[in-house]
Every structure is written in structure tokens, then in C-alpha cells.
Amino acid sequence: MAEPILQVRGLVKHYPLTQGILFRKQVGAVKAVDGVDLELGRGETLGVVGESGCGKSTLARLLVSLERPTEGSILFKGEDVTRLSGRALKAVRRNIQMVFQDPYTSLNPRMTVGDIIGEPFDIHPEVAPKGDRRRKVQELLDVVGLNPEYVNRYPHQFSGGQRQRIGIARGLALRPEVIVADEPVSALDVSVQAQVINLLDRLQGEFGLSYVFIAHDLSIVRHISDRVGVMYLGRIVEIGSDEEIYDHPTHPYTQALLSAVPVPDPEARRHRERIILTGDVPSPANPPSGCRFRTRCWKARERCALEVPLLAVPAAFRYAEGPAAHDSACHFAEEKQVVPPEGGTGPGAPPAKGDPGPGEPPAEGGGATRLT
Amino acid sequence: MLLDVRDLRVEFRTRDGVAHAVNGVNLSVDAGETLAVLGESGSGKSVTAQAVMGILDSPPGRVTGGEILFKGRDLLGLKEEERRRIRGAEMAMIFQDALSSLNPVLTVGAQLAEMFTVHRGMSRKDARARAVELMDRVRIPAARERVDDYPHQFSGGMRQRIMIAMAMALEPSLIIADEPTTALDVTVQAQVMDLLAELQRELDMGLVLITHDLGVVADVADRIAVMYAGRIVESAPVHDLYKAPAHPYTRGLLASIPRLDQKGRELYAIKGLPPSLTDIPPGCPFNPRCPMVRDTPCRTEVPPLFEVAADRGSACFFWEECLHG
Ligand SMILES: Nc1ncnc2c1ncn2[C@@H]1O[C@H](COP(=O)(O)OP(=O)(O)OP(=O)(O)O)[C@@H](O)[C@H]1O
Ligand SMILES: Nc1ncnc2c1ncn2[C@@H]1O[C@H](COP(=O)(O)OP(=O)(O)OP(=O)(O)O)[C@@H](O)[C@H]1O
Ligand code: SF4
Ligand code: SF4
Ligand SMILES: [Mg+2]
Ligand SMILES: [Mg+2]
Numbered sequence: 202m203a204e205p206i207l208q209v210r211g212l213v214k215h216y217p218l219t220q221g222i223l224f225r226k227q228v229g230a231v232k233a234v235d236g237v238d239l240e241l242g243r244g245e246t247l248g249v250v251g252e253s254g255c256g257k258s259t260l261a262r263l264l265v266s267l268e269r270p271t272e273g274s275i276l277f278k279g280e281d282v283t284r285l286s287g288r289a290l291k292a293v294r295r296n297i298q299m300v301f302q303d304p305y306t307s308l309n310p311r312m313t314v315g316d317i318i319g320e321p322f323d324i325h326p327e328v329a330p331k332g333d334r335r336r337k338v339q340e341l342l343d344v345v346g347l348n349p350e351y352v353n354r355y356p357h358q359f360s361g362g363q364r365q366r367i368g369i370a371r372g373l374a375l376r377p378e379v380i381v382a383d384e385p386v387s388a389l390d391v392s393v394q395a396q397v398i399n400l401l402d403r404l405q406g407e408f409g410l411s412y413v414f415i416a417h418d419l420s421i422v423r424h425i426s427d428r429v430g431v432m433y434l435g436r437i438v439e440i441g442s443d444e445e446i447y448d449h450p451t452h453p454y455t456q457a458l459l460s461a462v463p464v465p466d467p468e469a470r471r472h473r474e475r476i477i478l479t480g481d482v483p484s485p486a487n488p489p490s491g492c493r494f495r496t497r498c499w500k501a502r503e504r505c506a507l508e509v510p511l512l513a514v515p516a517a518f519r520y521a522e523g524p525a526a527h528d529s530a531c532h533f534a535e536e537k538q539v540v541p542p543e544g545g546t547g548p549g550a551p552p553a554k555g556d557p558g559p560g561e562p563p564a565e566g567g568g569a570t571r572l573t
Numbered sequence: 574m575l576l577d578v579r580d581l582r583v584e585f586r587t588r589d590g591v592a593h594a595v596n597g598v599n600l601s602v603d604a605g606e607t608l609a610v611l612g613e614s615g616s617g618k619s620v621t622a623q624a625v626m627g628i629l630d631s632p633p634g635r636v637t638g639g640e641i642l643f644k645g646r647d648l649l650g651l652k653e654e655e656r657r658r659i660r661g662a663e664m665a666m667i668f669q670d671a672l673s674s675l676n677p678v679l680t681v682g683a684q685l686a687e688m689f690t691v692h693r694g695m696s697r698k699d700a701r702a703r704a705v706e707l708m709d710r711v712r713i714p715a716a717r718e719r720v721d722d723y724p725h726q727f728s729g730g731m732r733q734r735i736m737i738a739m740a741m742a743l744e745p746s747l748i749i750a751d752e753p754t755t756a757l758d759v760t761v762q763a764q765v766m767d768l769l770a771e772l773q774r775e776l777d778m779g780l781v782l783i784t785h786d787l788g789v790v791a792d793v794a795d796r797i798a799v800m801y802a803g804r805i806v807e808s809a810p811v812h813d814l815y816k817a818p819a820h821p822y823t824r825g826l827l828a829s830i831p832r833l834d835q836k837g838r839e840l841y842a843i844k845g846l847p848p849s850l851t852d853i854p855p856g857c858p859f860n861p862r863c864p865m866v867r868d869t870p871c872r873t874e875v876p877p878l879f880e881v882a883a884d885r886g887s888a889c890f891f892w893e894e895c896l897h898g
Binding site: 252253360362390391392393394395396398399402417419420421423424425443444447457458459460461462463464465466467468469475477478479480481482540541 | 613614714728730731758759760761762763764766767785786787788789790791792811812815825826827829830831832833834836839840841842843844846847
């Protein structure tokens with residue numbers, strides 16, 4: 202991995218559960234993030250996947266210092282962000298920006314696009330002096346592929362994909378080094394998703410950005426990520442390179458998750474083993490003892506209830522070279538191939554004739570297999 | 574043919590003008606068959622389903638043309654009372670959002686039992702027993718203890734399974750499922766789709782599965798109909814369509830999705846946006862975004878559904894080129 206720009210150690214965020222109207226008494230806590238370790242390399246994309254409620258958005262808010270952790274540290278270029286305040290915190294915040302999921306609600310409907318994108322400059326006037334703002338905003342619109350003439354329009358005058366571009370332009374305004382994107386394309390239609398993903402890809406190269414890319418769509422995460430972390434009930438259960446996680450998963454949850462993803466290829470249907478989990482995700486206020494996945498795990502044994510499995514290379518693979526030797530928090534980690542190997546019948550290649558759209562040439566041998 | 578929709582047209586009269594939501598849709602489903610209707614947001618999938626079920630929001634919605642033949646009878650010619658009888662007993666619908674389509678102030682047991690008391694004239698006691706049976710069948714753990722719980726007391730996946738139980742209750746011959754798993758997590762989505770497919774096999778039902786997820790389609794459907802701007806632009810057996818699409822829109826869609834089993838480079842992106850339904854471009858509705866467009870006939874004539882093979886159609890003048898190109 203490249204030199205780390207972010208290092209997260211033992212990160213915890215508990216939300217108190219209270220009872221009583223007059224005297225609020227704490228009766229427990231929602232353990233939204235409960236001991237997360239991860240590293241983000243410079244110029245790298247780390248994907249984070251997991252089901253609803255596993256703590257992805259909470260992790261995102263902690264990373265961009267929108268919330269303070271209950272415990273743990275977040276090192277940005279070696280400096281612990283969680284201990285900073287005042288001007289020092291403000292300086293770091295400038296460098297770690299967030300792009301939100303919902304292009305429909307994350308933009309203030311009463312502000313013009315120019316005001317929305319320029320708002321970060323109010324907090325950091327040093328980046329763009331007053332007289333220079335309009336030009337800066339128009340530059341940003343251009344960078345994300347929107348017409349610079351649109352500065353005076355309102356969010357409702359844009360489509361979902363265009364609104365997501367506005368959100369990205371705003372995230373870029375302060376020239377951050379790290380962007381945390383929380384489900385940036387989940388609300389978009391397939392044909393528009395690809396436009397936004399390609400944009401994020403291009404911007405990464407252009408500005409040397411490092412991304413934390415959060416999503417529940419495992420195919421998109423694979424497409425964009427260099428490394429991938431899988432979350433379950435507030436913890437990372439497995440983390441590694443995209444090949445390690447997708448082609449050589451060793452944690453039962455990752456295996457189940459991957460096997461459940463519908464693959465858009467009817468040929469693959471026959472070659473796949475589906476692992477259908479029973480039961481629902483337990484409440485993060487009351488996670489199971491030992492391994493948190495044990496209530497749904499088909500391999501669970503007594504030890505799983507007693508001992509918390511640590512996120513490390515499992516003993517079975519510790520002395521082996523190869524893609525199975527990556528961090529996985531399971532006592533009985535085993536390799537299992539659940540994604541059929543590539544090279545089966547792919548979907549049709551993109552239309553070859555005519556104009557494929559500005560700056561968006563069809564991938565050569567990339568996402569699609571050529572027809573014969 | 575169990576369901577045969579011919580040249581269906583639906584419009585909405587709104588303040589902003591007339592929205593042409595469905596513009597000549599042709600669909601058919603046989604018993605035991607799963608037809609997937611695939612399309613992006615606003616392409617008219619739900620409106621088509623609502624028209625078939627007879628639950629269109631009207632006004633402002635209005636069926637302005639076509640036929641909906643169900644077991645050979647045109648539903649559009651029937652009285653509302655007759656349609657109500659068919660709904661539930663012979664055809665049923667599953668919605669995306671179970672929480673808002675189940676009654677929040679009635680227990681799930683009461684809602685399930687009602688199907689049997691109203692449509693089958695069963696006693697309350699028998700109906701309740703059937704309700705527990707059904708909950709068991711859709712794998713609600715401890716069904717007997719949970720029959721008196723309210724919808725909000727169940728998880729999203731369980732609520733969706735209760736919706737399925739409700740739709741199945743009277744063993745209809747046709748089920749229309751409108752994005753039944755879109756709101757669910759992948760592992761729960763797999764549980765629900767699995768259950769739906771199993772029950773369909775058992776009861777030999779026709780299933781119309783509305784979705785925007787190409788993955789779900791490949792996993793469960795026999796045939797697929799792709800909608801764009803209120804029209805079916807391509808209709809084909811699933812295998813054929815994935816192997817070699819015969820419409821540029823389908824082709825673009827397939828190429829634009831990232832894949833789980835491959836690390837792609839740049840994704841192909843269809844340029845532009847779907848048209849506004851109050852202002853559909855003349856000629857082929859896909860022409861402003863189409864990489865294969867030619868001024869004539871694409872910008873002047875609406876392409877009909879051309880026969881690509883016995884069981885395949887494409888609404889593109891240049892389908893041959895697309896298929897082989
Ligand atoms: N401010 C808060 N107060 C109390 N509980 C919270 C708060 N924010 C989040 N939670 C809880 O923490 C858990 C994790 O939530 P989070 O939003 O991080 O999940 P997520 O992985 O982003 O889910 P999704 O995929 O649905 O967006 C959930 O159980 C949620 O209800
Ligand atoms: N109650 C209504 N009043 C006015 N217009 C409506 C109404 N319902 C639907 N429409 C119109 O019909 C069009 C098609 O809507 P429909 O719900 O069928 O889309 P869809 O394909 O199901 O999309 P989605 O994937 O978002 O559910 C909408 O764009 C809208 O213009
Ligand atoms: S530690 Fe035990 S319960 Fe947890 S994933 Fe591994 S086998 Fe399953
Ligand atoms: S008819 Fe013309 S514009 Fe329409 S899809 Fe075919 S080539 Fe494209
Ligand atoms: Mg979230
Ligand atoms: Mg719909």
C-alpha cells in the first residue's frame with residue numbers, strides 16, 4: 202500500500218440510549234462504530250461495504266470530523282485529528298471533505314448552485330478571496346462537467362445526476378486531499394451512475410485525491426476501489442485488496458454477502474452457489490457476544506460465542522503467501538470462491554458506432570466482453 | 574396466454590401538461606413464467622402495473638387506449654366490482670414499500686385473515702389458523718406468537734415476506750411484484766427473491782417482476798421487457814438479451830454497469846438524460862442519447878417493435894446492425 206494518509210485506530214462511536222422525561226437516564230448505547238481499524242493510502246481508494254445499519258455513515262462522519270468519536274484515533278498524515286480543536290481542527294477539516302448520498306436532500310433548495318458550491322469559502326476565505334469566488338465556482342462547475350452558466354440556478358432545476366455533480370463540486374471546493382463519499386451514486390439510475398463514477402475516477406487522477414468510498418453495492422465498490430473493507434455491526438470483519446476480498450474471501454459474512462449479489466449474467470446463474478443467510482441483523486445496541494456474526498453464521502461453534510475474533514491474518518494463512526493471507530476476523534476462516542471467475546459470457550459491448558458521448562469512450566476490454 | 578397487454582396507453586393530466594406515461598406497451602406472461610420489466614426511474618413501469626391491476630390513480634391518470642387481456646377477457650371492459658373480485662383472488666400485487674402498503678393499525682394476523690373471511694367466507698377462527706400457516710410458509714419465525722404483532726414490529730425483510738404471504742393467500746394465477754426487494758439489503762433480498770421463486774414454482778403462477786436491477790433480472794427471469802419513456806424498446810428471452818442486445822439502449826445499459834467478477838476500467842456511460850414525459854422527442858424517444866442515431870428515420874418516425882426472432886422484438890430501425898455490430 203502507498204504511504205498512508207489516514208490511519209484509524211480503535212475507532213468507537215456509541216450513541217447513548219436514554220429513558221425518562223424529566224431525568225434522562227442512560228440505559229444503554231447504540232454501538233454504531235465499535236472498534237474500527239483501517240488505513241487509507243495516498244492516492245488510493247478504499248471501499249467500505251456492509252448492510253444497512255452496520256455503521257458506514259457513522260464512520261464517514263467521524264472521518265470528516267463532523268462528529269467526535271467516543272474512543273480511538275484518526276491520524277491524518279500522522280497527526281491525531283480527534284485531539285485537535287480550533288484553528289488546527291479547521292485546517293485539517295479543509296483537507297478531508299465529504300460527498301453525501303442523497304442529491305435530493307443534501308442541497309439547500311433555497312440557495313443557488315453558486316452559493317452552495319461557494320459556501321465552504323465562507324468558512325475558509327483564505328482559499329478564495331471574495332472577488333474571486335464567482336470565477337472559482339464556475340471553474341468547479343466546469344471541472345465536474347456542468348455548464349458554468351448555471352451558477353444562478355436552484356437545485357430543483359437539475360436532475361439527480363447533475364445534483365450529485367454539484368455535491369462533488371462542493372466537496373472539491375477547498376482542494377482537499379481526502380474525499381469521503383457516502384453512497385454517492387446509490388440514488389441514481391444505472392445510466393447516470395456510470396457518468397458519476399467516471400467523473401470521480403477522472404478527478405482522482407487529476408487532483409491526486411484519496412477516496413473512502415462507501416456503498417452497499419458490491420459491484421460498484423469493486424469497480425472503483427483498490428482495497429475494500431467489509432463492515433458488520435460496527436466492525437470491519439475483513440479487509441484487503443479487491444482481488445483478496447472478491448476472489449479469495451475468507452470470512453463467512455463476506456462470502457454470504459458476495460454470493461447474494463445478483464450478477465447480471467444469466468450464464469453465471471448456473472455456476473453459482475448461493476449462501477442464503479437466515480435471520481436478521483441483530484441490534485447494534487445489543488450485539489452478540491464473541492463474534493458478532495455468529496447468530497447468522499452457518500459455521501458458528503462454541504468458541505465463537507466466547508471469544509471475539511480479531512482482525513488479523515488468520516492463523517491458517519499466516520505462513521502462506523498468496524491472496525488468502527489478508528486480515529479476516531474469523532476463528533475458522535477458510536477460503537471459498539463465491540464469485541464465478543471472469544471470462545464467462547459478458548454483456549454486450551457498448552455501441553461501437555457513432556459518438557459515445559463527450560470524454561466517455563467505451564471501455565476497451567474493461568467492463569464488457571466483446572461480441573463475436 | 575395468462576396475461577396479454579396490447580398497445581396499452583396511459584396519460585396523466587397535470588398542471589404542467591399531459592404526461593404520456595405509457596405509450597403503447599405490449600406484454601405477455603404465461604402461467605409458470607417470470608417476465609421482468611426493466612427500466613429506469615419514470616419509464617412507466619409502475620403505471621403499467623397499476624393499469625393492469627386496475628388501481629391507477631385516476632384522476633389524474635387515465636387509460637386512453639389498448640387492451641388488457643387476462644385469461645382471454647379484456648379487463649378494461651369490466652365493471653369495477655368485477656375487477657375488485659379478480660384483484661386479490663386471481664391477480665395480486667407486491668409493492669416496494671411494505672410498511673406503507675400494510676395497514677399500520679391492524680395486526681398482520683388480522684390483515685391476512687381478512688383475505689379469507691372476505692374472499693372465501695371463512696370463519697374468523699379458521700381464517701386465523703390460515704394466517705398462521707401462511708406466516709409459517711413465508712418463514713416468519715415463531716409465527717404463532719407473532720400473528721398478533723403490528724407491521725412496525727417486524728424487520729424490513731419480514732414485512733416484505735408478509736406482503737408476499739398476503740399476495741399468495743388466495744393462490745392467484747398472476748402476481749405483479751413492483752420492486753419487491755429494492756429497499757432491502759442484499760442478503761435479505763436474496764432470502765425474499767428465493768422465497769418468491771419457490772412459491773411461484775409451487776403454485777405455477779405467472780410473475781411480472783418490475784425492477785431496475787439487471788442483476789435481479791438475470792437471476793430469476795425467463796423473459797425480459799425493457800421499458801424506455803413509456804414504451805417497450807426490447808423484449809427477449811433473458812439469455813438472448815444478455816448475449817446480444819438488439820436495441821442501443823439495452824446495449825448501453827448492459828455496458829454501463831460495473832461487474833462483481835471483473836475489475837473494469839472506465840465504464841461506458843449513456844450520455845444525457847431520459848426525456849421528460851410531458852415532452853417526449855419526436856421520432857424514436859431514445860434518439861437524443863443514441864450513439865447509432867441517423868437523422869432519418871430516427872428523428873422523424875417512431876420505430877415500431879420489429880420482429881428480431883420468433884420470441885424477440887426490438888423498437889429500433891437498426892436492430893440488425895445493433896445485434897451484429
Ligand atoms: N445520531 C444517532 N443517534 C443514535 N443512533 C444513531 C445515530 N446515528 C446512527 N445511529 C445508529 O447507528 C447505527 C449505524 O448507523 P449508520 O447510519 O452509520 O449505518 P449505515 O451503515 O450508514 O446504514 P445505511 O446503509 O442504512 O445508510 C444504526 O443502528 C443507527 O440507527
Ligand atoms: N399519480 C400521478 N400523478 C401524475 N403523474 C404520475 C402519477 N403517477 C405516475 N405519474 C407519471 O408517470 C410517469 C411514470 O411513472 P412510474 O411510476 O410508472 O415510473 P417507474 O418506471 O415505476 O419509475 P420508478 O423506477 O421511479 O418507480 C412518472 O414520471 C410521472 O410523470
Ligand atoms: S468466528 Fe465463528 S461465528 Fe464468527 S464468522 Fe467465524 S465461524 Fe462464524
Ligand atoms: S431507432 Fe435510431 S435513435 Fe432509436 S434506438 Fe434505433 S438507432 Fe437509435
Ligand atoms: Mg448510511
Ligand atoms: Mg415504480
